[in-house]
Amino acid sequence: MKFLKKQAAMTTSCTIFHYHYPIPSYAETSSRCEDGLHKFIKYAHFLKQNLMLLKQKIIKEQSSATKDSRIVNWAPLIKASSSIEIIGDTNHDSQTGTYYNNSLNGKTILCVGGKIKLYPEYNQIVKNSGGTFISFHGDLNDSLDNLFLLMEKTADMIICPVDCVNHTVFQTIKYYCKSSGKPCVLLDRSAINSFIMGVRMLALMMAEKTDKIRH
Numbered sequence: 001m002k003f004l005k006k007q008a009a010m011t012t013s014c015t016i017f018h019y020h021y022p023i024p025s026y027a028e029t030s031s032r033c034e035d036g037l038h039k040f041i042k043y044a045h046f047l048k049q050n051l052m053l054l055k056q057k058i059i060k061e062q063s064s065a066t067k068d069s070r071i072v073n074w075a076p077l078i079k080a081s082s083s084i085e086i087i088g089d090t091n092h093d094s095q096t097g098t099y100y101n102n103s104l105n106g107k108t109i110l111c112v113g114g115k116i117k118l119y120p121e122y123n124q125i126v127k128n129s130g131g132t133f134i135s136f137h138g139d140l141n142d143s144l145d146n147l148f149l150l151m152e153k154t155a156d157m158i159i160c161p162v163d164c165v166n167h168t169v170f171q172t173i174k175y176y177c178k179s180s181g182k183p184c185v186l187l188d189r190s191a192i193n194s195f196i197m198g199v200r201m202l203a204l205m206m207a208e209k210t211d212k213i214r215h
Contacts, residue, residue: 113165
């Protein structure tokens with residue numbers, strides 16, 4: 001019995017350690033939330049400013065790019081109202097009212113897109129200019145592999161009416177012409193007059209390129 005009392009006394013006199021984990025007060029928690037919210041608002045404001053600056057830069061670049069309506073960064077853009085003089089020797093057929101010249105010097109023009117019903121007339125225009133006409137319409141029966149083959153192996157120049165062409169096909173032309181430097185002309189309309197102006201521009205580009213090589 002004495003032994004049990006002694007053990008009880010020793011247990012009572014021992015120091016008991018307690019581990020206390022700091023629990024943040026309401027004021028501290030509220031302060032941290034306010035700091036986090038302040039940082040979030042500041043970051044959101046920063047992003048908004050950068051987006052506005054980026055938008056202004058894009059608008060500025062677009063306006064400067066459209067100062068000359070014939071230029072779309074990587075290829076001339078021909079409008080129906082454009083006027084380009086015919087270069088080279090020209091002959092006129094009084095019966096048909098058609099002008100013939102040899103401005104293309106046997107080059108092959110690939111027409112990508114445009115209206116299929118106008119292809120016979122496109123073909124005649126190119127033929128009258130001393131060139132060869134080939135086409136790629138970009139419908140379900142045409143593959144991009146075939147387009148690459150035509151651009152790389154067959155075509156000397158490319159003409160593309162942008163109002164009637166598949167988006168994927170157009171991006172493919174853009175990528176190829178920017179990387180290869182192959183002459184390309186864009187038409188804002190599939191109209192015959194636009195196509196005639198486009199062919200004339202290609203002939204002009206070819207003549208300028210030949211002059212640079214000679215000099």
